[in-house]
Amino acid sequence: MNGLLGNINKGIGWENPLLRLMIGLCSALFVSVKVENGLFMGIAASFVLIMSNILVSALRKWTPDNIRIPIFLVVISVFVTIVDLTLKANFPAIYERLGVWIPLIVVNCIILGRAEAFAYRQSVLASALDGIGMGLGYTWVLLAMGFFRELFGTGKIVVFDKVWLSLGPSFLPPVFLVTFPGAFLTFGLLMGLLNKILMKVGS
Amino acid sequence: MGEIQRLGLIFIGALLVYNILLIRFIALCSFFGISNSMDTSIGMSVAVIFVMMVSSTLSWCLWKFVLAPFGIGEFLYIPVFIFVIAGFVQLEEMFIKKTAPTLYKAMGIYLPLITTNCAVLAAATEVAKPGFLKLNVAYNYTLPEAWIYTLGVAMGYSAALIIFTAIRERIDIAPVAKPLKGYPIAFITASLMSLAFTGFAGLMGL
Numbered sequence: 160m161n162g163l164l165g166n167i168n169k170g171i172g173w174e175n176p177l178l179r180l181m182i183g184l185c186s187a188l189f190v191s192v193k194v195e196n197g198l199f200m201g202i203a204a205s206f207v208l209i210m211s212n213i214l215v216s217a218l219r220k221w222t223p224d225n226i227r228i229p230i231f232l233v234v235i236s237v238f239v240t241i242v243d244l245t246l247k248a249n250f251p252a253i254y255e256r257l258g259v260w261i262p263l264i265v266v267n268c269i270i271l272g273r274a275e276a277f278a279y280r281q282s283v284l285a286s287a288l289d290g291i292g293m294g295l296g297y298t299w300v301l302l303a304m305g306f307f308r309e310l311f312g313t314g315k316i317v318v319f320d321k322v323w324l325s326l327g328p329s330f331l332p333p334v335f336l337v338t339f340p341g342a343f344l345t346f347g348l349l350m351g352l353l354n355k356i357l358m359k360v361g362s
Numbered sequence: 363m364g365e366i367q368r369l370g371l372i373f374i375g376a377l378l379v380y381n382i383l384l385i386r387f388i389a390l391c392s393f394f395g396i397s398n399s400m401d402t403s404i405g406m407s408v409a410v411i412f413v414m415m416v417s418s419t420l421s422w423c424l425w426k427f428v429l430a431p432f433g434i435g436e437f438l439y440i441p442v443f444i445f446v447i448a449g450f451v452q453l454e455e456m457f458i459k460k461t462a463p464t465l466y467k468a469m470g471i472y473l474p475l476i477t478t479n480c481a482v483l484a485a486a487t488e489v490a491k492p493g494f495l496k497l498n499v500a501y502n503y504t505l506p507e508a509w510i511y512t513l514g515v516a517m518g519y520s521a522a523l524i525i526f527t528a529i530r531e532r533i534d535i536a537p538v539a540k541p542l543k544g545y546p547i548a549f550i551t552a553s554l555m556s557l558a559f560t561g562f563a564g565l566m567g568l
Contacts, residue, residue: 181545184390185480229448236441244437259388259484262440266480268391339385340557347542347549355541 166285170292176269177300178353183269186260187301188342193309195318197301199253203246203261205294207238208270209287215278216286222279231274232265239265269293304345312336369510374565376514382481383522384552384559389481393523394548403527406476407520411513413454413476417447417486418512422505425490435491443486451476485515526555 174180177187186204190196214234215222222230243261246254254261264270273293278286309316314332315325326332335341382388396402421443429435429442458466476482489508503511529551538547 181394182391184394185387188390189387226452229445229452232444232448233441236444240437240440243440259487262487263388263480263484265440265444266483338560339387340553340560342387343549343553343556347546347553350549351539351542351546354546358541 164288166288167292167295170289170294170296171299175296175300176272176293177297178350180269180272182272183267183297184346186263186267187297187304188339188346190257190260191301191304191308191342191345192312192337193256194302194305194316195253196256197298197305198318199246199250200257200260201294201298201301203242203257204264204267204269204297205290207235207242207264207267208273208294208297209290210238211235211270212273212278212286212290213283215274216281216283219279227279228271228275231271231279235270235274236265269297300349304342304349307349308336308341308345312341369507372507372511373514376511377518377521378559378562379565381518381522381559381562382484382515383519384556386484388484389479389519392479393526393552394545397523397527397530397548400524400527400531403523407523409476410479410481410519411516413447413451414482414485414512414516415509416454417443417450417482418489418508419505420446420450421486421490422503422508429490439487439491443490444483447482447486481515481519485512522555522559526552529555 170176176183183204186200190200211231211234215231218230218234239262242264246257246261273289277289281289306316310324310326312332312334314327314330316323336345376382380386383390383393392406396406424442424446425435425439429439455466489503489511492502530548533547533551542550
């Protein structure tokens with residue numbers, strides 16, 4: 160049982176896909192401009208990740224080794240299409256903002272990476288748990304970055320058209336943070352911070 | 363606007379103003395993953411230019427002659443394009459392995475990686491379904507324009523990757539604070555490079 164739960168934990172911490180494995184970065188940096196975007200992107204990617212992990216694992220005995228990558232991609236793209244059309248129909252405003260990143264989940268390295276490195280070799284249950292862990296790990300980093308960039312880049316946090324937290328009118332936000340270069344900088348500093356914490360814990 | 367001028371604008375736009383790595387944020391995994399040695403970056407750049415040109419041509423033809431006429435493009439484009447790219451890359455790998463072993467040695471290991479290179483899918487989809495990348499100007503690409511656009515994207519990718527690799531090789535021997543060593547400082551470097559590329563915005567009215 161401990162081993163199975165470990166599958167969840169490792170995605171959140173030591174094998175965090177974004178901060179430790181350094182995969183799936185493109186979408187993370189782009190969408191983390193707002194907390195709300197991070198939330199939806201996190202849910203969308205986690206759904207695809209969990210479902211594709213389950214299906215790849217269930218099909219692993221019938222998948223010929225030579226053409227496994229195209230097969231994984233077809234499995235993934237089915238779930239991506241489901242997410243793409245669902246979001247487009249139910250949350251058009253959010254879909255507009257997330258833009259190309261929903262279709263591009265199909266080539267998100269996290270999902271293909273987990274299919275190849277984990278689900279292709281493990282049982283269905285372990286793969287599902289691994290998907291949940293990786294999804295949570297991806298989502299929390301998105302939310303943390305979104306929180307920092309939205310709060311200090313615009314001076315307030317808006318989720319579902321409601322202001323949750325505001326730094327007041329006297330705060331002059333550095334717009335740099337919500338632009339593209341700001342994303343790289345925030346991510347670099349976040350990694351540095353995590354390294355510093357891990358070093359302290361390690362020693 | 364003359365045809366040549368239009369092609370020039372598409373090329374400059376794809377190469378600099380909407381640089382796929384530093385402005386559009388696409389294909390960052392490979393950007394950070396393989397930028398630690400010059401040989402790898404050059405190998406990857408060549409492979410990307412080649413694969414991108416072919417897959418964009420294929421996706422353009424598929425959209426024009428199969429998906430659009432039958433009205434199934436809207437919900438089938440993701441599986442179809444990714445399958446074409448993945449299938450092509452796999453085929454390509456086997457073909458090169460059999461016919462040109464030397465080339466395979468130089469380029470072979472990057473080919474599987476390219477399948478998950480978002481830039482290839484993004485460019486292939488943009489030429490087939492203009493407006494996918496939400497550029498300021500919506501083009502309706504003809505085949506030569508699609509080629510020029512893809513070439514611009516691929517060369518923009520290569521240029522950014524090779525410049526970044528050169529900077530990283532220098533940073534490796536620089537005195538950097540311990541928690542920031544390695545990837546964190548690479549991200550901060552990328553931030554400054556991206557800032558520099560932001561300066562191209564508005565160039566020639568793009």
